Amino acid sequence: MQINKIKKEMTEILSDVFDGSTIMVGGFGEAGSPIELLHGLIDKGTKDLTIIANNSGNGRVGLGALIGQRQVKKVICSFARSAKGVTFPELYNKGEIELEVVPQGTLAERIRAAGSGIPGFYTATGVGTPLAEGKEEKIFNGKKFILEEALKADFAFVKAETADRYGNLTYNKTARNFNPIMCMAADKSLVQVKKILEPSEMNPEHVITPGIFVQSVINIENPIIETNAIEEGMTYP
Amino acid sequence: MQINKIKKEMTEILSDVFDGSTIMVGGFGEAGSPIELLHGLIDKGTKDLTIIANNSGNGRVGLGALIGQRQVKKVICSFARSAKGVTFPELYNKGEIELEVVPQGTLAERIRAAGSGIPGFYTATGVGTPLAEGKEEKIFNGKKFILEEALKADFAFVKAETADRYGNLTYNKTARNFNPIMCMAADKSLVQVKKILEPSEMNPEHVITPGIFVQSVINIENPIIETNAIEEGMTYP
């Protein structure tokens, strides 16, 4: 029997996602953002989600749409104030969605730590700022650091460029961003990918996310381009 | 003016290395071990070195030779008992070289931490064993972890497959091992490489060590193959 992590149907790849899940969403702005998986979640109607991502969605597509559908109760991110953000500010200003702000590098390292079995680490980032409040401090070589804890998730929603049936992934340019570390930190990583390759076509030197960090893959050959979708006034559903 | 990290002479690339330096030496067994750089250090006669590596040298070439020349006062490694080890056991059994044993994954993570500005992190590795003695403990979610501190170095001696003048590196197969993280953790990374490429020939998606982590590169087209050298009874100098 052969390992095959490729799913045919969106309903199948999303079948385990439950109300109240914590979901990491890859991407930095639109680059690497798994719009089709997020739309699948709108179709599924999953509720009370906690989203871990760098941003809080643009327009009314992808994460912006999911938030607009009031399926998200909390967002953990570094930058929730993007120029094209619509739905998050609407709900936030009404007090109808929670926000936890994490410095971008600390967010990345907390995610990597979760994937690497490191429950906590010390960093100088944020020391002396409001984001250090309530955090344990420790001195190393005369300098003050704060303790940050691992950030894990039930699921990672990830967008990649190529995948094989083992779940090995490559990305395109800066669409790599948070995706590889989110695959490491989630119990189950669900990946939408532009192109499926044979394992023999995947160069073992060039794999960015080894299949061990990936549970399911779905082929979305021509994903929605966020910039265009927003310009065209797209909304989902 | 163009950045060019490529050095022509071994004496030039080693010019900054000083007596009492802490040096990370890449490689796992012979794969990725920078034998020519180590031989250069024997020629230079630098003394009182602390070596951070996975192993403690084989035969009387490379690290084995450097230790045999009594240029090393201490080795920090995970496995100092390799089948072909000669010089380290000789000195260790006479009490003439110090040894600090670190679990392999903790060694790797402490090195990566140093390169990533993380002064300390918690791990379950070693808890309840003699290697946890004297280490701070902390409970996360009811489970015990120990604090491990970053491990940095003055220099990293690294072997790679290709490099460009910016110091971007690729490796060959499992010769990658500790080399990329050691480049991150050392003040100066000195790299011997089989082949020099033009920057335009280096695919930005496939770079494993970005040039920011590399200070100097030297082209060693046909490096010594340790297995063969030991079989042939090679000694250095």
Next chain:
Amino acid sequence: MTNIFTNDLIKGWDRNTIASKIANDLPHSSYVNLGIGMPELVSQYIKEDREIIYHSENGLLGMGPSPNENEIDLDLINAGKKPVTILPGGSFCHHADSFSMIRGGHIDYCVLGAMEISVTGDLANWSTGKGIPAVGGAMDLVAGAKNVFVMTQHLTKEGKPKLVRECTLPLTGAGVVSRIYSDYAVLDITNDGFKVIQLNEDITIEYLRTVTDGNIYQ
């Protein structure tokens, strides 16, 4: 229970039989790290109904069998520093990423040898307390892998039990072993002691008790 002499011993399962039992217990699609030595045999007994991915801690996922003489590449070695191959779908990574796989709980099973295993799952397999101390990746593996299987002879060469109330040798990890595959039995570590999952056909539970130091039940 103590000081059984080697010449009195019942001959248990051979190492190939033990390896095949372990191979049967590794589910389809598992990520597995096989320790150097006896555990390496396990890969030869994986049945066709499953695909297993082997991890070698020196940055190799999807490790294949030993190469032919003319295919040896000294840059492609396993954790035991022996030449190996990589299968399609395999990948290389650096040491920190490789141990993220281990420490982060992504390796489903590791199979290791043992000097002593205590009734609470403590494992000693890295140091006799003599010679040059060398731990390698053993402590990371037992702390990080989801399931730690031990493959071992039931008794030491001197005929002493390896399964003990308390380890006397320096530990590799405390409370880490899930299952033991010895030449005499397959046993799970439980809150109540060693639970016999399978007993060698030639021995009785009473005999097993005489060669094991610690509570055993069926």
Next chain:
Amino acid sequence: MTNIFTNDLIKGWDRNTIASKIANDLPHSSYVNLGIGMPELVSQYIKEDREIIYHSENGLLGMGPSPNENEIDLDLINAGKKPVTILPGGSFCHHADSFSMIRGGHIDYCVLGAMEISVTGDLANWSTGKGIPAVGGAMDLVAGAKNVFVMTQHLTKEGKPKLVRECTLPLTGAGVVSRIYSDYAVLDITNDGFKVIQLNEDITIEYLRTVTDGNIYQ
């Protein structure tokens, strides 16, 4: 010293002049992260006697200028989410590796805007205390880069000093700024206060004192 009105103000260096001063101070072979907005101008004033490598925290080292309209790739963007290019010798990495470059002290210089800078080098540039809080990578950059340069107007739009004894806004980092490039002066943060490195030709040190809250010396 306080409440200088905008219409009384002397016109200082324009932003291009400030950018060229910063560009002159970045040594050959530096790794530099330029903040979104005004600091991006700096790259236009690098002289031919040096090569600078630009880092963008979203996983891009060796960032080049904006692309032509027909070369835009929405998967190749900078930290401001604008399309950019990559130069030969550049590379991509994931976010944890990108911030290892920052936090690990590998970025030689970062150039950032400011709302307030204290005489001890505290920086406030991420929050007015109102609206949706959003920090991005600013806290990591100021904590990690070897040298933190601030590029700023000397006064706020309301004509209040941005260089102050103590910041009133939420901090981005404490004691992190090394040098300030304003339209009025270039100043180093020292133990004795703001040290004037260069003064705008049109103003006096006395005038600078009236628009700065905190000790200044030459």
